[in-house]
Amino acid sequence: MRGWILYKYAQNELWPDAYEIHRLIETAQKRNIEIQVVRPEQIDLIVTREDRKSILLDGKIVSLPDFLLPRTGAGTTYFGMAVIRHLEKLGVHTFNSAHSIDTVKDKLYSQQILAENNIPVPRTMLAKYPVNVDLVDRYLGFPLVIKTISGSRGKGVYLSENKASFDDLMTLIHSTDQKLNIILQEFIRTSKGRDLRVFVLGGRPIACIERTSRNGNFKANFSTGGQVKEYPMTPEIEWLATETARIFGLDIAGIDLLFDGNHFKVCEANSSPGFHGIESCCDIDIADEIYNFIKIRLGMFDD
16 A cells, blocks of 8 residues: 655755654554655646656656645645545545635634534634624633634734733734734633544544643643643533534544533544644554554555
């Protein structure tokens, strides 16, 4: 079985801290899976009826892989999305699909879809300038969370404590980049500094961890120094994670849940979820589970 991992760096450019990519390479070698890490810029696309010759890698025609594993997530560029779509058109199995990746990249659109499907989510507004602070206060209240439309690993997420700081931040954002799209989101107080990450694979939640901030920060991402521990998978957690992944059509998903009193709200879905935190505290090999799933989906089984 041959596969490509689509990533922001090529295989010979990988940094030591690219944990998930190194794990996927290491596990592929153990499983006798031929894996290659490529970045979108290595690929040239040609729209032609000669399908199998319509994609070049480093300027050369190559045999297509059996599967593509995109690991660019919210950072997937237009060109990267075009590569994924082109490979899909050529019959390469992609985990996840271009449509699913594109959908969850947009945090407002994905929240709209979840709300339409009666999934509990924080109240969310699309910001527009000039911002009506009183309107924001009336429907969301303070403190509130400010997010860029696209982002991951806690980047582009801020907490505004009151009207004055919010007004100052909006003025700064508008003067810096008038085209920046941001959303405003209800702050769930009972989830300050903690949340859940559920890893869903093939429609099945296989791991759940609680992430907790070390320094009182309202963000609890493991990549920014948060502590992690295994968390029991309750029926409510399992249903929210499974249903969210199903709605977005995600084969591989990281579903983030906020503590809302005794229940939960879906914060967001990730199409390229990290799993360093999960493997650090749970007795599970996520990379191996991913390849198990791909082999089953492709009908290729180990002897």
